Amino acid sequence: MNYYNNNPALKFQLSHPLMQKIVTLKEQNFADKDKYDYASRDFEDAIDNYEKVLEIIGEICADVIAPNAESVDHDGPLVLNNRVIYARGTQENHDALAQAGLYGMALPRQYGGLNFSMIPYVMGGEMISRADAGFANIWGLQDCAETIAEFADEDIKAEFLPRVCQGQTCSMDLTEPDAGSDLQAVQLKATFNEKDGLWYLNGVKRFITNGDAQIKLVLARSEEGTNDGRGLSYFVADNKHDHTVKVRRIENKLGIKGSPTCELVFTNTPAKLVGSRRLGLIKYVMSLMNGARLGVGAQSVGVSQAAFEEAIAYARDRRQFGKAIIEFPAVYEMLSMMKAKLDASRALLYETTRFVDVYKAYEGIEATRKLTSEEKADYKDFQRLADAFTPMLKMFSSEYANQNAYDSIQVHGGSGFMKDYACERIYRDARILTIYEGTSQLQVVAAIRHVTTSSYLKQIRHYEAQHINPEFDSLRKRLISMTTLYENTVTRVTETKNQEYLDFQARRLVEMAGHIIMSYLLILDATRDKDDMFRKSAEIYLNFAEVEVRRHATYIKKFEAESVDIYKVQ
Amino acid sequence: MSFKIVVLAKQVPDTRNVGKDAMKADGTVNRAALPAIYNPEDLNALEQALRLKSKIEGATVHVLTMGPARAAEIIRESMYRGADGGYLLSGREFAGSDTLATSYALACAIRKMGKVDIIVCGRQAIDGDTAQVGPQVAEKLGLPQITYAEEILDLSGNVITIKRRLERGVEVVKGTLPLVVTVNGSAANCRPRHAKLTLKYKRAATPTEKQIAGSDYTDLYDARPYLNINEWGVSDIDHDIKWLGLSGSPTKVKQIESVVFTAKESKRLTASNEEMEDLMKELIANHTIG
Numbered sequence: 001m002n003y004y005n006n007n008p009a010l011k012f013q014l015s016h017p018l019m020q021k022i023v024t025l026k027e028q029n030f031a032d033k034d035k036y037d038y039a040s041r042d043f044e045d046a047i048d049n050y051e052k053v054l055e056i057i058g059e060i061c062a063d064v065i066a067p068n069a070e071s072v073d074h075d076g077p078l079v080l081n082n083r084v085i086y087a088r089g090t091q092e093n094h095d096a097l098a099q100a101g102l103y104g105m106a107l108p109r110q111y112g113g114l115n116f117s118m119i120p121y122v123m124g125g126e127m128i129s130r131a132d133a134g135f136a137n138i139w140g141l142q143d144c145a146e147t148i149a150e151f152a153d154e155d156i157k158a159e160f161l162p163r164v165c166q167g168q169t170c171s172m173d174l175t176e177p178d179a180g181s182d183l184q185a186v187q188l189k190a191t192f193n194e195k196d197g198l199w200y201l202n203g204v205k206r207f208i209t210n211g212d213a214q215i216k217l218v219l220a221r222s223e224e225g226t227n228d229g230r231g232l233s234y235f236v237a238d239n240k241h242d243h244t245v246k247v248r249r250i251e252n253k254l255g256i257k258g259s260p261t262c263e264l265v266f267t268n269t270p271a272k273l274v275g276s277r278r279l280g281l282i283k284y285v286m287s288l289m290n291g292a293r294l295g296v297g298a299q300s301v302g303v304s305q306a307a308f309e310e311a312i313a314y315a316r317d318r319r320q321f322g323k324a325i326i327e328f329p330a331v332y333e334m335l336s337m338m339k340a341k342l343d344a345s346r347a348l349l350y351e352t353t354r355f356v357d358v359y360k361a362y363e364g365i366e367a368t369r370k371l372t373s374e375e376k377a378d379y380k381d382f383q384r385l386a387d388a389f390t391p392m393l394k395m396f397s398s399e400y401a402n403q404n405a406y407d408s409i410q411v412h413g414g415s416g417f418m419k420d421y422a423c424e425r426i427y428r429d430a431r432i433l434t435i436y437e438g439t440s441q442l443q444v445v446a447a448i449r450h451v452t453t454s455s456y457l458k459q460i461r462h463y464e465a466q467h468i469n470p471e472f473d474s475l476r477k478r479l480i481s482m483t484t485l486y487e488n489t490v491t492r493v494t495e496t497k498n499q500e501y502l503d504f505q506a507r508r509l510v511e512m513a514g515h516i517i518m519s520y521l522l523i524l525d526a527t528r529d530k531d532d533m534f535r536k537s538a539e540i541y542l543n544f545a546e547v548e549v550r551r552h553a554t555y556i557k558k559f560e561a562e563s564v565d566i567y568k569v570q
Numbered sequence: 571m572s573f574k575i576v577v578l579a580k581q582v583p584d585t586r587n588v589g590k591d592a593m594k595a596d597g598t599v600n601r602a603a604l605p606a607i608y609n610p611e612d613l614n615a616l617e618q619a620l621r622l623k624s625k626i627e628g629a630t631v632h633v634l635t636m637g638p639a640r641a642a643e644i645i646r647e648s649m650y651r652g653a654d655g656g657y658l659l660s661g662r663e664f665a666g667s668d669t670l671a672t673s674y675a676l677a678c679a680i681r682k683m684g685k686v687d688i689i690v691c692g693r694q695a696i697d698g699d700t701a702q703v704g705p706q707v708a709e710k711l712g713l714p715q716i717t718y719a720e721e722i723l724d725l726s727g728n729v730i731t732i733k734r735r736l737e738r739g740v741e742v743v744k745g746t747l748p749l750v751v752t753v754n755g756s757a758a759n760c761r762p763r764h765a766k767l768t769l770k771y772k773r774a775a776t777p778t779e780k781q782i783a784g785s786d787y788t789d790l791y792d793a794r795p796y797l798n799i800n801e802w803g804v805s806d807i808d809h810d811i812k813w814l815g816l817s818g819s820p821t822k823v824k825q826i827e828s829v830v831f832t833a834k835e836s837k838r839l840t841a842s843n844e845e846m847e848d849l850m851k852e853l854i855a856n857h858t859i860g
Contacts, residue, residue: 037794038769041787052772053765060762100762114765 003066003127004051004058007305009343010123012529013350014047019119022354023047025361026117028368036109050120056100057124064096065131072132072258073425082246084212084260093135098167103142107149108364111157112165118357119350122298126349129302133429134256136302137209140295144170144217147288148236150363151275156236160215171213172288173205173264180207181442183219183281184229188266190220199235201269204248211262212247214239217288218271219280234280235271244269255428290386292437293394294356297349300397300433303426304342307401307408310423311335314412325411334411336540338404340522343537345397347521348514352389358382388455391438391446392514398433399440405430441507448506452494456513457487463520469527475542479519482549486512489553501561508552515545573629575619576683578676578691578707579612579648581641585696598823599697606640608647611692613760615753618722619690620652620761625725630654632683636664636675642776645799649771650763655796657683658776661803663815669698671818673706678807680711688730689750693718701752708750715750716743720757776801 004010023046030046032039040046068089075087086094097103106121107113129136145164148157164170179185188203201220205211216237223231239245244267251261275284312335315326325331362371362379371379405427409416416423434440450456460483468476489512493505522538529535583604585592591603616633623629633648633656635641645656659679667675680686689708694701701717708715720735728747733740735754773787776799780791791797804814812818839845853859 038766040769048772049769052768056763056765056768096762099764101765101767105765114769 001062002055002058003061003130004054004123006058007127008531009346009533010054010126011051012525012531012533013119013123013346014050015528016350016354018354018358019043019047022117022119022357022361025358025365026115028365032109032115038114039109049114050116053102053105053114053116054120054123054127057097057102057127060093060096060100060102061127061131065093065128065135068093069132069135069258069425070422072134073429074257076257077250077260079247079250082243082248083241084210084247084250084262086260087258090135090138090258093132094138094167094169097139101165103139103167104145104161104165105142107145107161107165111149111161113161118294118353118360122294122349122353125295125298126302126305126346129299130306131302132258133299133303133306133426133433134258136295136299137256137259138169140292140299141170141172141210141213143288143291143295144172144215146291147217147234147284148274150287151234151284152236156272156274160236160238163215168214169210170215170217171208171210172292173208173211173216173218174285175207176204177206181439183285184227184232186219186221186232186281188218188220190218190222190233190235190271192222196270198270199273201235201237201266201271203266205262205264205266207251208262208264209259211250211260211264212239212241212245214241216245217274218266218269219285220271222273222277222280229281230278232280233277234274234284236274237269237271239269243267253432255425255431289437290356290390293390293443294349294353296433296437297345297352297390297393297397300394300401300430301342301346301349303401303430303433304338304345304397304404307404307423307426307430308335308338308342310421310426311338311404311408311411314415314421314423318413331411334407336536337544338407340537340541340544341400341404343525343534344518344522344541345393345400347525347534348389348393348518349397351521352386352393355382355386355389359386384455385459388447388450388459391443392450392456392510392517394438395434395440395443395447395510396514396518398430401430401433444507444510445503447510448502451490451506451509451513452502456517457483457490460486460513460516460520463517463524466520466524467527468523472523472527472538475519475523475539478542478546479516479523482512482516482519482546485549485553486516489556492556496561498561501564504564504567505556505559508556512549512552515548519545572685573623573626574683574686574688575623575629575631576680576686576689577612577616577619577631577633577648577653578689578704579616579633579635579644580609580692580695580697581606581635581637581644582609582695582697583607593826593828596823596826606643608644609692609695609697611694611696611753611755612644613692614755614757615690615692615751616648616651616653617758617760618719618751618753619688621758622688622690622722622725623652632656634659634676634679636660636667636672636679639776639778639782642779642799642801646771646774647763649774650768651761652764652767655774655799657800657802659802659807660776660778663804663811666816666819667814668819668821669700669702669706670820671814671816673703673710674813674818675807675809676703676707677710678809679802680707682802682807687747689713689748691750691752693752693754704750704752711750713749714745715752716745717752719751719753722751771797773797774799 023043033041040049072087072089077084077086104113105116109115125140128139148160176186190199190201192199216239218235218237219232221231222233246265248263248265315331318325359382408423409427412423519542522534522541526534526538583599583601584607594600619631623631631653633645633653635644636659642658664675691704705715716732718734719732721733723733724731729744731744733742735756774797
């Protein structure tokens with residue numbers, strides 16, 4: 001089995017028309033082709049390289065990571081002498097990926113990376129999460145290297161990036177006991193030492209995923225006497241495991257048990273400044289966070305896929321009343337909805353990733369030369385789209401992963417409640433997805449301004465104007481009237497000029513936009529696809545989306561702004 | 571110091587997933603109906619070879635395989651994992667070889683390579699399950715052999731220490747190079763394909779493959795000699811034609827019996843621990859499992 005080859009929906013995303021632009025920008029016209037024996041030589045070669053590497057990941061997922069998932073969930077990591085020891089399976093998974101040279105896929109070749117675009121990297125995350133959602137965190141923390149590559153000085157890059165490519169793991173140390181969603185309250189102290197030119201870190205971090213990693217990115221207060229986000233800077237620490245960073249304990253969690261969640265004590269830990277002082281939270285963490293949210297999107301789609309597969313396999317196998325339960329309307333409708341939500345969130349995942357890819361590629365070019373004004377405008381457009389789509393993706397994909405995990409158990413009936421089937425682990429693993437890297441509620445806070453500034457509407461109009469297969473014309477008509485409804489509903493809320501009321505209705509508005517966007521993406525995918533993979537999901541999702549959009553519109557239409565008061569709880 | 575490790579590997583039909591048409595009417599394996607894979611124990615052998623290579627400066631690993639043009643895939647698969655290159659022994663004269671003719675051809679090819687320090691191969695292939703080729707190659711080359719190896723423990727000078735996995739235990743033995751080692755499936759799994767090596771070697775090809783493909787990248791094969799996989803035909807090795815192919819193969823399939831498992835009786839168990847345990851004991855006792 002191979003998790004890449006047995007999922008043609010992934011290969012399909014590699015054939016998206018925007019890939020040509022992404023690859024050409026990322027490879028800067030294939031400048032590396034004779035400098036590195038593994039560099040791609042042209043567009044077709046680059047896509048072939050992506051596929052070759054995705055096949056390796058797919059094989060490791062099927063042969064190593066998935067078979068280990070159950071024992072990793074059971075055993076979990078442990079703390080011994082202030083160090084984390086991974087579960088046996090976790091270590092095996094990591095070793096296999098490191099041995100195959102898969103860490104640092106998206107890093108530049110000069111640091112040992114493959115210089116791949118984000119698309120194949122995100123696909124790797126999706127496949128790994130499908131095999132074991134908890135392990136996807138350890139894989140995904142290589143995002144830290146992206147932040148180093150983007151913002152750190154050359155000597156820091158040269159020191160740390162090749163080590164990531166060799167398989168040293170990373171952690172991003174942000175949260176503290178008194179700073180969760182509100183990172184401005186971070187207190188861990190960074191003090192500069194004139195003598196050796198290093199910073200020294202002192203304090204406590206909590207809920208740190210993979211906290212015993214070798215390479216740590218730490219958010220710390222560098223400006224004495226400050227109390228807000230502007231006093232925070234970003235540091236990279238080389239964890240030499242010499243007890244300057246101690247793991248005090250690891251959390252006992254509901255799910256993703258293989259991923260160690262650590263409480264850390266920093267005692268005079270030497271560290272180096274990343275980028276400029278005072279920009280830690282307001283610039284670098286925000287950038288890291290966007291990458292992490294994309295990562296959770298991939299993780300969520302992987303979980304949705306795993307939940308769907310467990311459910312459909314069981315439904316085909318399980319017989320009741322003389323037939324397989326998949327033949328009963330109540331069951332097959334559930335399965336089709338799971339598939340539609342899976343396909344919709346995957347469409348949104350790769351659309352978002354393409355936007356991120358284009359703007360990150362421009363960012364890379366900007367580091368080597370000045371962009372033309374045309375390029376600059378394009379860069380900004382894609383950055384805005386990435387900003388708008390990332391929180392929407394994070395919210396929808398994680399909620400759908402949870403809904404699919406719930407339904408997967410439901411399809412299994414009583415058996416699904418037992419430890420004998422994977423669906424119960426998937427259900428527990430899914431639960432964190434709507435919480436970490438910003439709760440769904442915080443994603444709405446990030447997304448709502450793209451409702452009020454019409455970013456979503458503009459993009460919806462763009463999709464509306466695309467060529468589609470004539471058989472979908474009637475679906476588009478329905479979407480156009482849904483869009484009008486969305487537009488009117490947004491106006492209805494914004495014209496009250498009442499911020500609290502807007503916050504109250506924000507999730508409904510973001511969801512309306514999301515339903516329309518995902519419906520369009522499925523129709524566009526179904527138009528482009530020759531194998532008829534998405535036609536059913538496009539129709540099924542739209543049937544669902546239409547009712548959701550009307551439901552929200554009706555709710556808001558009937559709602560008086562003052563009625564918010566009755567919801568207030570003391 | 572050069573140290574040449576040769577791995578004997580075979581492309582085999584994946585007999586672990588057999589369907590109805592797995593056998594032809596004459597009782598031989600229907601190779602066309604099954605996916606071609608790297609013989610599993612040869613992968614174990616490759617891993618031992620690569621580990622040995624990492625301990626010896628200047629050591630190289632080359633894979634020798636005999637088969638049709640598509641068997642070059644085995645050599646590429648090996649290069650993706652760390653092998654330096656390989657030789658495909660191919661031609662109609664080799665067709666129909668049994669283990670005797672195969673080992674003769676492989677021995678001729680190894681002689682042609684010059685100084686070889688160690689030859690490593692899987693214990694047996696999953697299509698024939700004979701476990702004869704490795705030992706026969708050793709005999710034909712007049713080399714000592716260590717079979718059923720699980721791990722190469724040490725190499726000091728030209729003395730190699732190897733752990734063998736036998737039916738009822740393990741045995742640690744020493745041997746003097748050059749020699750032939752056959753590796754058990756209980757040995758360490760082969761490492762995965764390496765991303766960079768896969769991208770570096772993905773266009774590696776034999777002359778025949780290049781001709782068929784008519785590649786857009788022909789200039790690359792001159793600039794990067796490692797992309798050229800050696801392809802040897804019968805004229806490239808010193809041989810006596812009567813020992814090759816069908817004429818060199820005394821093995822004949824006398825009769826094939828198709829064994830169809832049918833359920834003769836069924837048995838219902840409750841989920842109790844006792845009944846499960848009794849079933850386990852029964853299955854172990856009649857060798858169904860274990």
